[in-house]
Amino acid sequence: MxxxxxxxxxxxxxxxxxxxxxxxxxxxxxxxxxxxxxxxxxxxxxxxxxxxxxxxxxxxxxxxxxxxLDMTRMDFPVTGLISFKEMAGTLGAPSRTLVEETVMEPAGSALARQLQVPEDTPVWKVIRAREIEEERIILDKDYFRADIVPFLSAEIAAGSIYEYLEVELGLKISYAKKLISVEPATEEDHRLLDLKKYTHIVVVRNYVYLENTVLFQYTESRHRLDKFQFVDFARRVRR
Incomplete structure (x- = not known):
């Protein structure tokens, strides 16, 4: 297309x-x-x-x-929706995605609250480590409602899920609510990322909505502390 x-x-x-x-x-x-x-x-x-x-x-x-405008300090935007593939294309550094898991399973109580669905709702769970310059520094944990995204595979996850959703499925992804916090690194973080001496990690939680305002995706994007600065671009609104 x-x-x-x-x-x-x-x-x-x-x-x-x-x-x-x-x-x-x-x-x-x-x-x-x-x-x-x-x-x-x-x-x-x-x-x-x-x-x-x-x-x-x-x-x-x-x-x-x-x-x-000067973009030299804009490394990872807080506003806007950008996939890792799109971001990696601007870095000028070798990168790759390592797919740890792609599976459909019931949402369960914790995830059901995040996606605002019943606990038995089928959900795609996709776990991916992002490697930049041969260091695994981002762990993305994505969850998609299977009634909206009926099929996913490790091959799709290794590329760009958003490209697949928008081009192949024709979904219109519109906006997201983001929550950012610094939290203790988990055993999973240590196992799948190159955390070195760091005991904490930056967690960006995304609640992603379609154009029709349906919440269809919840994501935890977990970043090594030393590698990213999170930035926003603000404009003065005169009243």
């Missing part, structure tokens, strides 16, 4: 900004120039620029255009 043009524009420019090909302060081509370059409409270009703006890649100045 061909990628939407606005996402193509967004991905190409966000990658160039992350890689340093476009330096802070660089002015982007105008809407008309981009529309001509991508053989699309100005409305599509505007959609891509608005996404770059919302994610903190550019600053739009009325009457002057769009300018690249």
């Amino acid at each position: 061909r990628e939407n043009i606005y996402l193509q524009i967004y991905n190409e420019y966000s990658s160039q900004i992350h890689s340093g090909q476009l330096l802070p302060g660089t002015k982007l081509p105008s809407e008309s120039e981009l529309a001509e370059a991508y053989c699309t409409s100005r409305e599509t270009v505007r959609k891509a620029l608005n996404l770059l703006f919302r994610e903190g890649y550019i600053h739009k100045i009325k009457g002057r255009g769009s300018f690249v």
